[in-house]
Amino acid sequence: MKKIITLIGxxxxxxxISSFTSSPASVQDGGDDIIGLWEPSNGKARVKIEKIGSKYxxxxxxxxxPIDPATQKPKVDKNNEDEKMRNVPLRGYRMLxxxxxxxxxxxxxxxxIYDPESGSLYSCxxxxxxxxxxxxxxxxxxxxxxxxxxxxxKIKKKx
Amino acid sequence: MKILQSSILVFSxxxxxxxxxxxxxxxxxxxxxTVLTASGPLFEGSNTCQAxxxxxxxxxxxxxxxxxxxxxxxxxxxxxxxIDTSNLNLLESINLQVFSDxxxxxxxxxxxxxxxxxxxxxxxxxxxxxLKAILFDxxxxxxxxxxxxxxxxxxxxxxxxxVFSINYHKK
Amino acid sequence: xxxxxxxxxxxxFVSSFAALGFSQIDSSFVEEEEDYxxxxxxxxxxxxxxYCSPKIFDLSPNRFLSIGxxxxxxxxxxxxxxxxxxxxxxxxxxxxxxxxxxxxxxxANIPVISKSKFVLQVGGGFNQSRITTxxxxxxxxxxxxLDEISGGLTSINLNTxxxxxxxxxxxxILQLMAEQNGNYTxxxxxxxxxxxxxxxxxxxxxxxxxxxRKQWGVGVSRTYRAGELNYIPVVMYNYTAANRKWGTExxxxxxxxxxxxxxxxxILLAGYELEGTSYRLYNTGFNAQNLELRRSxxxxxxxxxxxxxxxxxxxxxxxxxxxxxYNIDDLTATxxxxxxxxxxxxxxxxxxNTLSPxxxxxxxxxxxxx
Numbered sequence: 001m002k003k004i005i006t007l008i009g010x011x012x013x014x015x016x017i018s019s020f021t022s023s024p025a026s027v028q029d030g031g032d033d034i035i036g037l038w039e040p041s042n043g044k045a046r047v048k049i050e051k052i053g054s055k056y057x058x059x060x061x062x063x064x065x066p067i068d069p070a071t072q073k074p075k076v077d078k079n080n081e082d083e084k085m086r087n088v089p090l091r092g093y094r095m096l097x098x099x100x101x102x103x104x105x106x107x108x109x110x111x112x113i114y115d116p117e118s119g120s121l122y123s124c125x126x127x128x129x130x131x132x133x134x135x136x137x138x139x140x141x142x143x144x145x146x147x148x149x150x151x152x153x154k155i156k157k158k159x
Numbered sequence: 160m161k162i163l164q165s166s167i168l169v170f171s172x173x174x175x176x177x178x179x180x181x182x183x184x185x186x187x188x189x190x191x192x193t194v195l196t197a198s199g200p201l202f203e204g205s206n207t208c209q210a211x212x213x214x215x216x217x218x219x220x221x222x223x224x225x226x227x228x229x230x231x232x233x234x235x236x237x238x239x240x241x242i243d244t245s246n247l248n249l250l251e252s253i254n255l256q257v258f259s260d261x262x263x264x265x266x267x268x269x270x271x272x273x274x275x276x277x278x279x280x281x282x283x284x285x286x287x288x289x290l291k292a293i294l295f296d297x298x299x300x301x302x303x304x305x306x307x308x309x310x311x312x313x314x315x316x317x318x319x320x321x322v323f324s325i326n327y328h329k330k
Numbered sequence: 331x332x333x334x335x336x337x338x339x340x341x342x343f344v345s346s347f348a349a350l351g352f353s354q355i356d357s358s359f360v361e362e363e364e365d366y367x368x369x370x371x372x373x374x375x376x377x378x379x380x381y382c383s384p385k386i387f388d389l390s391p392n393r394f395l396s397i398g399x400x401x402x403x404x405x406x407x408x409x410x411x412x413x414x415x416x417x418x419x420x421x422x423x424x425x426x427x428x429x430x431x432x433x434x435x436x437x438a439n440i441p442v443i444s445k446s447k448f449v450l451q452v453g454g455g456f457n458q459s460r461i462t463t464x465x466x467x468x469x470x471x472x473x474x475x476l477d478e479i480s481g482g483l484t485s486i487n488l489n490t491x492x493x494x495x496x497x498x499x500x501x502x503i504l505q506l507m508a509e510q511n512g513n514y515t516x517x518x519x520x521x522x523x524x525x526x527x528x529x530x531x532x533x534x535x536x537x538x539x540x541x542x543r544k545q546w547g548v549g550v551s552r553t554y555r556a557g558e559l560n561y562i563p564v565v566m567y568n569y570t571a572a573n574r575k576w577g578t579e580x581x582x583x584x585x586x587x588x589x590x591x592x593x594x595x596x597i598l599l600a601g602y603e604l605e606g607t608s609y610r611l612y613n614t615g616f617n618a619q620n621l622e623l624r625r626s627x628x629x630x631x632x633x634x635x636x637x638x639x640x641x642x643x644x645x646x647x648x649x650x651x652x653x654x655x656y657n658i659d660d661l662t663a664t665x666x667x668x669x670x671x672x673x674x675x676x677x678x679x680x681x682x683n684t685l686s687p688x689x690x691x692x693x694x695x696x697x698x699x700x
Contacts, residue, residue, distance in 0.1 A: 037372065041380050041446045046369050052209070053300055054260055059205075062369035070573055079594035082286040088254050088269050092205025092304050098263040112263065117387060118700035119594040120641070131376030139641045139699055144394050146444040146699070151376035155368050202367075 031056070031101025034108055034126065038133060038150040046153065047095065056108055058096030066091060079119025090116055099126060113137045184328055188236075189219055191321045194243075195303045201311040208303045208317050216294045220325065229327040233291040236324045238268040238281040240303070243316035247275045251306040253317070255281055259296035262289050290323070381446045381495035382539040388570045388577060390589060390597050390635055391643055391698035398435040398694030400459075402651060404428045405688035409475045412616050414678035417671075421682040427465045427473035430688065433458035433482070439491075449493040458515075459483040475658070475681060478513060478614045479623065485511040485607055486523070503535040503547065503566075509554070512610040513623075522612040529554055529608055529668070533564060543570040543577075554607045555584055557624030557655035559668050587633070595637035602630045606655065608668070618660040618680050622668075626655040629690070641699065647692040653685035 138145025537547025631649025
């Protein structure tokens with residue numbers, strides 16, 4: 001009986017350790033470094049990158065000019081290819097989608113970046129160095145693209 | 160003359176390709192009912208209500224004698240949300256998206272919510288890609304970005320009814 | 331002891347399942363409090379410098395790759411005798427014949443480096459002007475010049491464009507191009523092209539981009555657009571109206587267009603483009619042997635650009651070609667080096683010719699970036 005109890009204890013300990021180490025939710029891999037608040041080089045938007053499931057997504061949380069001068073209403077995704085999706089508000093819009101972190105190359109790839117100004121969806125790869133992201137949007141192959149730099153920002157603490 | 164001959168050849172080949180493309184001539188409705196939740200308290204603006212779904216579409220087609228290979232595509236035909244709140248003027252808009260671990264996120268439906276609406280019928284996107292792949296993937300997710308007009312102390316629950324059309328061809 | 335062990339095992343057992351249970355809940359599914367006003371006031375963690383973009387809103391798409399076909403209607407070529415004709419002379423042009431052009435146009439423009447602080451594009455082009463004429467070869471009454479170019483005119487170029495932002499609003503653009511143009515066609519036995527006859531042109535421009543809807547600039551250009559070597563000032567003015575429905579795309583004098591945005595995927599341009607270069611004439615029957623055809627045309631056109639799918643766009647141009655220059659120079663006196671005549675020089679032409687206006691259509695398929 002003592003052996004059984006010890007065995008159960010050992011198994012349970014093993015289970016506990018393994019469930020903490022192997023669970024994707026509890027693992028803090030390098031991929032999660034991208035989570036946070038970022039600002040593109042033109043300073044026109046602020047994007048919050050978060051993880052949903054196993055992939056990373058970036059949502060517009062702030063716009064320097066939130067009102068469309070043509071309509072005097074909050075900006076919407078008026079250039080969307082799909083006519084029925086043209087009323088989706090830009091604030092809250094996910095412009096970075098479906099990035100997966102590759103531990104070897106240290107880059108977030110396989111995702112897309114959406115340019116609401118033109119309604120264009122580019123393939124995209126992201127690398128990070130010193131709280132700066134190199135975000136390369138491209139057409140088909142990486143050579144046909146453009147890299148923008150985004151800086152990490154944080155919300156000011158209120159006194 | 161050569162141009163005419165080439166044009167006829169190209170046209171014939173295109174016609175043949177179109178004719179050989181499997182066309183869905185049957186469809187079945189498949190419904191997913193789920194509750195998408197954003198945990199409160201919530202602030203005014205866009206909030207994400209989400210749910211992980213394990214759609215039993217595989218079982219459903221098996222019951223109906225359809226194989227996955229027969230399915231040409233799956234499209235969302237209607238999406239309706241009922242809001243679990245006493246404040247019917249709370250919601251401003253709902254943007255519905257689906258994705259899975261292996262397939263990219265798609266915007267599939269959107270609605271600007273009118274005041275005093277208990278039930279919201281979302282407008283379904285014309286462009287829908289890879290829904291079949293997403294629903295058959297291991298883990299699928301449904302997300303509704305719900306823009307609310309004012310702060311909310313409680314959770315926001317959207318009861319969603321999503322009706323998909325499984326379009327397939329006969330064996 | 332047994333009880334303690336039992337409890338310990340039980341605790342671990344329960345906690346292990348608790349851990350398992352928690353591991354099933356993806357942390358991302360717990361929505362955190364999101365007050366959008368909190369994003370108003372932020373401070374930098376990372377450091378970057380802001381540079382102005384090379385584009386403004388709604389410009390017609392930048393073409394990475396383009397394949398097009400160009401067809402013209404008929405124009406009448408009138409040529410003088412071989413001699414020395416001053417630019418202002420009233421020249422007799424008795425040799426005349428009809429011709430039209432058709433030919434493929436391939437262009438590539440690849441961004442080798444494309445970052446916020448520096449953009450370097452390298453490109454190449456292949457433009458062919460095949461010629462169809464109503465005159466019979468070796469017949470008694472025919473145009474001598476047309477004999478020499480009836481095999482077609484070919485232009486190959488390599489070019490590079492550098493965009494260097496100087497801070498948030500100012501920028502520099504440097505463009506360089508090397509061309510091989512002539513009456514050669516690939517696969518034929520005629521002579522050419524010869525590297526010694528490469529034409530070099532370039533533009534340097536300084537500009538300002540005060541906002542997302544306007545960029546302007548001034549610069550100088552060494553160009554063959556008027557057919558012969560010239561040095562001219564250039565003015566850039568790209569503008570998009572506040573309602574985002576129309577704008578201009580101007581690099582004067584090379585081109586000037588009014589742009590009308592039908593929607594994000596359909597654009598209409600109306601205006602003109604000055605196209606031209608100098609073609610080496612190899613193996614001619616003329617007495618002089620270092621001959622250059624100075625060809626320049628103003629293409630006044632309406633240009634409809636439409637997205638087909640994704641980044642694949644088509645373009646359809648229709649308009650009229652006003653043939654600005656079609657003269658022949660002999661470079662023998664300048665030791666086969668090109669020379670500058672400009673608008674006021676009085677160096678003589680070996681042949682002084684005219685080509686009447688002709689309608690034209692161009693269709694193209696393009697891989698673009700917006």
